Amino acid sequence: MAEQRVSQLGLTVRGFTGGPFAQNSYLVVCVETKLGILVDAGAAAGEMLRTADAEGVRIEQIVLTHAHLDHMDGLPLAKRESRAPVLLHPEDEPLYYAAPTQAQRFGMEMEPLPPLDGRLSHGEMVRVGNCELQVRHTPGHAPGHVILVGDGLALVGDCVFAGSIGRTDLPGGDLQQLMKSIRTQILTLSDETALYTGHGPETTVGHERVSNPFLVPDLGGRGFA
Template identity: 65%
Template structure:
């Protein structure tokens, strides 16, 4: 799927047992881009980047759960782009082989992280920028990337649901605060590119997401 809002274009690639969405985000004018959350569909994202003439300048992680990092070795075999992660998720990143073992998978240690993401910072590629917002609750160092009418939100919120909070470092109250302060403060027309499932918008989730409206646990705050 492709989404263009002004200068920022977003393409998603879904794969693996977790049906995780890997994103190729690029500046439509300069064709400089970033690879966000390289999961099982990383090879397809790289192929699409080559076909479109997109130069991937950075690998950006919304968080470090297994399904969002398992494609890093595939990416690094082709591109020498720095890996960026919020420091609060470094412990999860280092434990990726342990996470894999929980699901009967094997993973070698991942390459070192090259740079840190920080709340209020920006990720730049070509003429484009995306703002970094810290949104913990699903993972301690989870961030979302916001720019030009779109947001890549990882596993904070989904179309009709929210990220799970029963994994190490998860907390429901913290996640709901993140949704209220970092997602619902965006314009309603903002497209949300999620870590699993279909795209949605802030307005749609504000009106219909049962965790946001209070139909399910979390209290609601629409």
């Protein structure tokens, strides 16, 4: 479990890592109201739910950044225990309903996923108690990939990592789209913005802008000139 951080918005953001892919899922909570959301529901979903229960947090929504197996293999449990609506961008619905095929590809078994309850769209606001996070559509790693952006923070799924970017060799991946998403939706944020990633440690926009080898031309990346 990652260290809890309090954002300028009055939110706490805590990461939980689990499973063979070491995937990060996040419990995001409004400090004032004790209402929260889950951002992705990977193998650490049980730990997130136990933490929420112990702290008196009510989970109001489960937001999926995208529909790859490692970001939703704990979703059946999360849905069953929280009864919260599950939200996904519509362009990732085919991947969502192909979860059994994804599991088979990696030699894994997976409990059937619950029906989706709602669709995310670019620019809409996701409420977390008295706070809000903006949905931004960031295709490239997956067709319906989204990030959630607030003042001083962004939950970026598998769009960008500390020192790397999301892979684009899976079905629906597109490197040009991914680079455009990073350029227009992430690197336009302030350098101080904390990036909570789907794998690996937290980073910042400023750090990735000058040190990520996939983004900086002098380090061998494509760059954005």
